Amino acid sequence: MRLSPRWISLLISLSISVITVVFLQFVPGADRTMMFITGSTSFLIAYLLVYYVIDVLVFQEVNKIYHSLRELKDAEISKKSIIKSVNPLKKLKNEISHYVSKKEEEIDTLKKMETFRREFLADVSHDLKTPIFAAQGFIHTLLDGAIEDPEVSHKFLKKAAKSLDGLEVLVKDILILTQVESGDIRMHFEPIDLKEVVEEVFEQLESKAKKRDIRLYIKTKDPLLVNADRLRISQVLTNLVSNGITYGKPGGKVTVTIKGTEVKVADNGIGISEEHLPRVFERFYRVDKSRSRAVGGTGLGLAIVKHILNAHDASIDVISKLGEGTTFTFTLSKPENSL
Template sequence: MFLSPRWIALLCAALITTITVVFISFVPQTSADIMFVGGISCFISSFFFIYYVIDTLVFREVNKIYTTIKKLKIQDFDIAKKTIIKSINPLSKLNREIYNYVSKKQEEINELKKMETFRREFLADVSHELKTPIFAAQGFVHTLMDGAIEDPDVAQRFLKKAAKSLDGLDILVRDLVVLTQVESGDLKMHLALINLIEIVNEIFEQLETKAKKRGTKLSLKPKSLEKVLVLADPQRISQVLINLIENAIKYGKENGKVQVAITEEDKKVWVSIEDDGPGIPQDQLPRIFERFYRVDKSRSRETGGTGLGLAIVKHILNAHDSSISVSSKIDKGTRFTFHLAKAPKEIA
């Protein structure tokens, strides 16, 4: 319902006049002329007073506020002036809209603060991760330049160490490039029909040497599975499985076991990778998919890795409309679980 200042003043004046005339009528010896003159006087004075108050203190101030908002070019404030003026309670409506706008902006500010904190931490982490292999390689090269190159045995040993540091630097840079491409959407997933069992067995063969060094037994459950078709990017899903299985070998028990379990449903195939290692503390589980986050930093340095693997895994699976979850118990092991889209029955 639209009530302009005039209509509001008119209704209020009519109400006040009616009440006034009724009260006058109860006064003894009051003539009709007196009631008429009193009613007219009351109506006119009430009308102009109420109209002035409402127009000056409400509608004009609302117009000023709206004009100020427009001058500030607040694009997100999309309420029309007409809807405010035609509102029964324009101040309430304007206040509600401003509150919604401020709440939205506060959320954006909080998000920007989080992103700024994340940016600072990320730059600090990248600087630290790059500094370690660069300084190591630099030290070996300068030692060789200072005369160690004259000794063939020392030169060979230092060159191998420098090459190892540079190889680690190359892996880190490549992981950063992949992670950036996946997060920005530049790295597209090329979905194809793949046999998940075949890929898991190939990865077992690739990691067989590393598994033997730690005495780790690799197994696929159930053993009877020979063919499980899913729609996924073969290269990226292989990257996901290699990362998870390799981590399970690295951080699991020596002479332990790593089990890959596959479960089929109507439209999904669930994959879990489980080790019997020391496990991950519950308070650290939410952070393990962050860039450069390591549960055991000292051991992570010994076993290698860039600290970006799980972050890459998470984003690759997100690009497959999937997600990864983790559960862990101290001294009992850790399990990572994700799902992939199952191939249609007519294709399978």
């Protein structure tokens, strides 16, 4: 039964009337006429008074609050659930508390995004400024007369070209990350052999690994097919293996282990402290900024990895200990016709 103001008033008034009539039965000289008149009068007065209090002071105010909340476009508060509630004020209070909690979470998210935006702008400005200023300095030096010396001009041009190459890599990574995040890059899913992709990545990074005296290993059994975008998964593995080489210890190793559809990329390098692990996939986040910039890289590799795997409905986990190394793990799906 819906507890509307009328029903509540009727029940309370009827209770008061019954109690009054019962009480009059114990009063000497009270006849039935008196009890009927007294009972009817008490019922009517109580009904009007209770109805006024409940309807005007409670339900109408609840309706006003409800309509005020309805002006907020994202407020999901049901009028029926409030009015039909045994305690509409408590129900409304709970709904408002839920709405406020939701807004507080959104505000916290916006604050984090604002902080992230400031950090992103600061990092990208720094990373763009460094190669631009370096190339600019070399070119201006050449224009000021150094170009007359063939040996000096060749040396400065090589340095300027290297700075501009680094700038090109940074811009490409930013473009790729933006396209992946916005969904502009569509994944071309097809059955691919993971072992074959890893071997191709090793071939590309072989010279880099030799310079760092890092050995590359692959652990797997038979060729394994997964449903993925070959180019993008190759990019994921290239970034992960390249990081293992860059931050590995001389004489160390990088191992890619494929077990089922699970892929692990592990190194025995310098490792990452626990406090940095939750943020390693953020754009431009560097555990050691001075060392990271010294060895190269844009700080976008792991962010690109994360978003590519998200597009494959896969997540990536990282386990690391300082001085012992780092292991990245992700799982891809099998082709639809695979048993």
